[in-house]
Amino acid sequence: MLVPRFWTIVAVGAALSLPEPAAAADLGSAIVDQGNGKGAMPCKACHGPAGGGNPAAGFPRLAGLSRDYVVRQLDAYADGSRTQPTMTAIAKALSLEERMAVATYFEAARAPAAVDAKPGDEAAIARGADLARDGDWSEGLPACGQCHGPDGRGVAPDFPPLAGQSEKYLKGQLDAWRQGKRSSDPLHLMTAIASKLDDADVAAAAAYYASLPPSAEGDQR
Numbered sequence: 001m002l003v004p005r006f007w008t009i010v011a012v013g014a015a016l017s018l019p020e021p022a023a024a025a026d027l028g029s030a031i032v033d034q035g036n037g038k039g040a041m042p043c044k045a046c047h048g049p050a051g052g053g054n055p056a057a058g059f060p061r062l063a064g065l066s067r068d069y070v071v072r073q074l075d076a077y078a079d080g081s082r083t084q085p086t087m088t089a090i091a092k093a094l095s096l097e098e099r100m101a102v103a104t105y106f107e108a109a110r111a112p113a114a115v116d117a118k119p120g121d122e123a124a125i126a127r128g129a130d131l132a133r134d135g136d137w138s139e140g141l142p143a144c145g146q147c148h149g150p151d152g153r154g155v156a157p158d159f160p161p162l163a164g165q166s167e168k169y170l171k172g173q174l175d176a177w178r179q180g181k182r183s184s185d186p187l188h189l190m191t192a193i194a195s196k197l198d199d200a201d202v203a204a205a206a207a208y209y210a211s212l213p214p215s216a217e218g219d220q221r
Contacts, residue, residue: 021104031098032047032049040094047061051064052112052113053165055166058168059166059169061214064107066154067100069103069156071103072157073184074102077090077092078091082183082184083176120211125204127201128207128208132209141193141197147189152209164209164213170210171203174194174202177194
């Protein structure tokens with residue numbers, strides 16, 4: 001017998017004892033500020049109290065990311081389809097309820113734009129703008145904006161906003177796709193695209209999106 005999707009979601013949610021939105025936000029705030037006391041350090045130690053990120057260290061901006069996207073990334077760290085030693089340990093120390101709570105907190109968080117330490121290279125930014133708008137079909141590269149939206153504001157829950165993320169973080173993630181350290185992408189789209197990027201285009205795409213202001217509130221949801 002086919003079970004309607006709505007009732008499947010209800011049953012799964014009940015079995016997992018997922019918190020109500022207000023309770024999730026409170027739990028998420030506590031974990032961001034204090035950790036969970038079971039191996040997960042406070043999120044604010046790296047990402048800031050409101051998820052504004054730390055460009056100099058390459059820690060990404062989390063404020064405003066969709067809840068579903070954040071949960072997927074925590075799940076990916078926990079199952080090894082995305083690797084980074086600190087985040088892997090943290091994700092494994094968080095229960096599903098706690099992952100949902102942290103994600104709920106950051107979806108609602110509002111943080112000022114973090115400022116990169118130095119302006120990007122103008123030539124690299126121009127090349128990155130071309131890649132974002134038009135791609136490079138001579139290399140089989142579609143435009144970044146086809147998935148990540150105009151001006152890199154993202155299309156939730158699969159394609160996160162890129163605008164306003166730090167150049168260091170964006171370069172690191174493109175390299176992670178190229179090296180197989182990330183493999184949780186829908187239909188392996190980023191795996192295929194990153195494999196066609198050379199070092200110069202990785203730097204260009206990162207410089208361009210880092211030069212843009214963060215997405216407006218709600219744009220990528």
